[in-house]
Amino acid sequence: MKVYDDKHIKNVVLVGASKSGKTTLAEAMLFEAGLINRRGTVEEKNTVSDFHDIEHERGNSVYATTMHTEWRDYKINIIDTPGLDDFIGDVISSLRVADTAVMMLNAENGVEVGTELIWNYVEKFQKPIIFAINHVDHNKADFDNTYEQARNRFGKAVTLMQYPVNQGEGFDSIIDLLKMTLYKFSPTGGKPQKLPIPPEEQERANRLHNELVEKAAENDEKLMELYFEKGSLDEDQLREGLMLGMLHHDVYPVFCLSAKKDMGGGRLMGFIDNVAPSATELFAEKTVDGSELPCDPKGPTTLFVFKTLIEPHLGKLSFFKVMSGEVKTGMDLVNSTTGHTERLNQLFIMDGKNRNPVDKFTAGDIGATLKLKDTQANQTLCVAGKNITIEPIHFPDARLRVSIVAKNKADDEKLGSVLAEIHQEDPTINIEYSRELKQIILSGQGELHLNVTKWRLNHIYHVDVEFEM
Ligand SMILES: Nc1nc2c(ncn2[C@@H]2O[C@H](COP(=O)(O)OP(=O)(O)O)[C@@H](O)[C@H]2O)c(=O)[nH]1
Ligand SMILES: [Mg+2]
Incomplete structure (x- = not known):
């Protein structure tokens, strides 16, 4: 394993509504970098990220999972998170340690209720944000509408870095507004061909490129002066301006992807390497x-x-x-x-x-x-003698409580210790003992959250329980 210094380590968390493609993108990012030689799918239950039995059973992420990939001399730590509100605990702790949040949007659905719920947390942490509009290969994909919705909802900082040339089932080409290149993928995705922007796209690409340059220049007086002087910025200046914009929430770069077809992940990783801030560049x-x-x-x-x-x-x-x-x-x-x-x-x-x-x-x-x-x-x-305590994560209060009893009396004692372990793993699951009711009260974020806890008690710890509302 190559050793990376602090400047060459980037931490990203994949967040977004359920089914937007986070787990599939994580798999593509590992595959494109050659860290796995077979690309698993959520359907076949063989992705690196969704490895827990409950995730296979549900066909959906339940836990945050850490992975790493290596892309052009950078190590990118990826944390894939569950999209459902019930599992918000793991989303919050992942956001806390990530340096950039990649918010996935599904181009079929635009901004979803799930996106909004997660946005509230993303904003609270003030971490840089990238939008990744996924599913552009779907016949109902509407990239422009998704982008407009994001801009209306999340503000003018939402800035296009790319757009698809031919969204829908035949999708295979992206125009990159930073590199001013067309990326064309083979049917199996992966590394694209780099081609000149076709004449019919030139006007739109130029206009959007100029908007992007202006956005990058806005973040720094020195860059603004250069921009006025020369009418443009070179690639390094653009990168610097965009990074400052990301740090200050003035720029949320937008990328386009088909995670399923392995199209666009490499460019996104390149941008994370070169533009997204590392932990050493973030606020203390x-x-x-x-x-x-x-x-x-x-x-x-x-x-x-x-x-x-x-x-x-x-x-x-x-x-x-x-x-x-x-x-x-x-x-x-x-x-x-x-x-x-x-x-x-x-x-x-x-x-x-x-x-x-x-x-x-x-x-x-x-x-x-x-x-x-x-x-x-x-x-x-x-280290001994320093006594440093990092500000802890504050988790939301419980939203649903039930009393919980072991079906088999003999499991009573085990139930208490197992629930204590479950609380260690998931601080949004809480346990109290009600003296009045002489019962254990279990609380969490919702019905699904508590039912998954029940499933775990049963399948992993072999304690059969009943809930009483
Ligand atoms: N057509 C299409 N399907 C996708 C794409 N990305 C993911 N999917 C599918 O969408 C579903 C949800 O994907 P998953 O990665 O589990 O989403 P997550 O809940 O955000 O982790 C799965 O059936 C994937 O195969 C994509 O880019 N295009
Ligand atoms: Mg997932």
Whole structure:
């Protein structure tokens, strides 16, 4: 595994309404980069991202899954998230550690209710945003309408970087307004041919290109001056302007894709490499004592644990982002909440369920470790003597409560401990004991959320339960 420095690591989270194509895009991004040699599909239940049994059963993502890809000297960490509101907990923790949110829109449906729900969280985190309009190969795809809806709903920052030349079933060509090139794909997708923009598209492409340049120039006085002087900006200046625009929410670049046909993912990755900010370019992290921690590889080693996964046969996996410094295998770090020391015996890059061992991670990177004794999600591990606590994630309150009983009395005790594990994995599942009712009260984000919890109790922990509303 090649070692990437902090400037060459980008963290993106794929968010958007259910079925917009997030999991399919993640698969295409790994496949195009050659990290997997077979492209799985959601239908065949063999994608890297949707590896949990419940996801296979539902044909839909339930958990956030981390993966990585490598594209032209950059490492891109991808977190694929579930699109349904019931599973918002994992969307929130993923947004917290990502540096750019890729909001997927389905060109058949435009802006959906699910898009709006997730937008509320995306905005709260103030992270740079890219819109990826997917499904442009569908016969009902309407790219322009989807773009207009996004612009009406999310504002003038929504800025075209591309548009499809021939959306619908025959889709195979994209005009890129940054590179001013036509990308033409073979029927199997992948790497496109680069062709000149055809004469009939030149006027539209020029007009949109100029809009784009102006948008990039607006973000910096120096660039504005150059633009007035020369009437244009070169590619590096454009990149700089767009990156500043992304940082300040003045530019939400729009891309077009068919994730299913593997068309457009490579260009999107190239843009993430070259324009999307890395963690070191983002605003410093806030700590609970009101100070800030810049993402600096030379700073004090600080890991923020954003997610826990408990695999019955493997134990506890803790996912973290290196907020500062670097972490090496065998290092001792202190949990700033409990004061206990944890040894990080193993470090992994996680690609779905696959663990790839590595020796170290540097500031801005995302990794995982096994068997931390006493650390939960939302806690900080840092080098002894520093006592840094990263501002924790605030999860929404429960929206539905039920009382829960084991069908078999003998499971009563087990139920309590298993539910505690489930809460560790998903902080939006809460458990209280009602003395009055002498019952355990389970609460979560909705009926589906609680039913998935029931499914897990039954299929993974072998505890049969009943809900009483
Ligand atoms: N036609 C078409 N179908 C797609 C595209 N991307 C995904 N799909 C299909 O849309 C469905 C939902 O995709 P999935 O990746 O699970 O969406 P997610 O819920 O956002 O993760 C699946 O049946 C995919 O095969 C696309 O670009 N074009
Ligand atoms: Mg999915």
